[in-house]
Amino acid sequence: MFITCAALLLLAGLSGCERSDRYKLEAALESASVTLARQAELSGYGLITSQELAALLKRDPAVVLVDTRRTSDYNKGHIRSAKNFTFPKGVLMENVWDDSLMMGRTKQEFLQLLGADRNRLLVFSCGRTRCERGHNGALWAVRLGYRRVLRHPGGVEAWLGEGFELVR
Numbered sequence: 001m002f003i004t005c006a007a008l009l010l011l012a013g014l015s016g017c018e019r020s021d022r023y024k025l026e027a028a029l030e031s032a033s034v035t036l037a038r039q040a041e042l043s044g045y046g047l048i049t050s051q052e053l054a055a056l057l058k059r060d061p062a063v064v065l066v067d068t069r070r071t072s073d074y075n076k077g078h079i080r081s082a083k084n085f086t087f088p089k090g091v092l093m094e095n096v097w098d099d100s101l102m103m104g105r106t107k108q109e110f111l112q113l114l115g116a117d118r119n120r121l122l123v124f125s126c127g128r129t130r131c132e133r134g135h136n137g138a139l140w141a142v143r144l145g146y147r148r149v150l151r152h153p154g155g156v157e158a159w160l161g162e163g164f165e166l167v168r
Contacts, residue, residue, distance in 0.1 A: 045124075066083055
């Protein structure tokens, strides 16, 4: 919680942290940002903010929004219109679709969720920026031939941070 609050203070230009803590926080934000950007670039998907996602969902109801968190977390609250398809956390599934990590979900079920239209806009969301679940979902959509894929890296925590609501 301290890092989140400190990050907000730093981003808002407010003081509240010791000078050395501020530099350490900036280094951590830089590292996380570069990691995220490299994942997106190397995997072939784009990134979208919570504000941009809210506007997109208002103007284009055909967007497929996939919440990649565990079903139990999804059921506690999710972004309206999100469909749940859990991907593993703590593991990057870059080379092989590993059924043993997918809690019984198959690649075929994933394809059915996404639909046949490879040009349909897909957005993958998770819980927070450092969650690998959203990356895994977006990566596999690209690997399966979908051409318009975005990752909402801040997930439900950033969504709530922007003042938007979740539904159950």
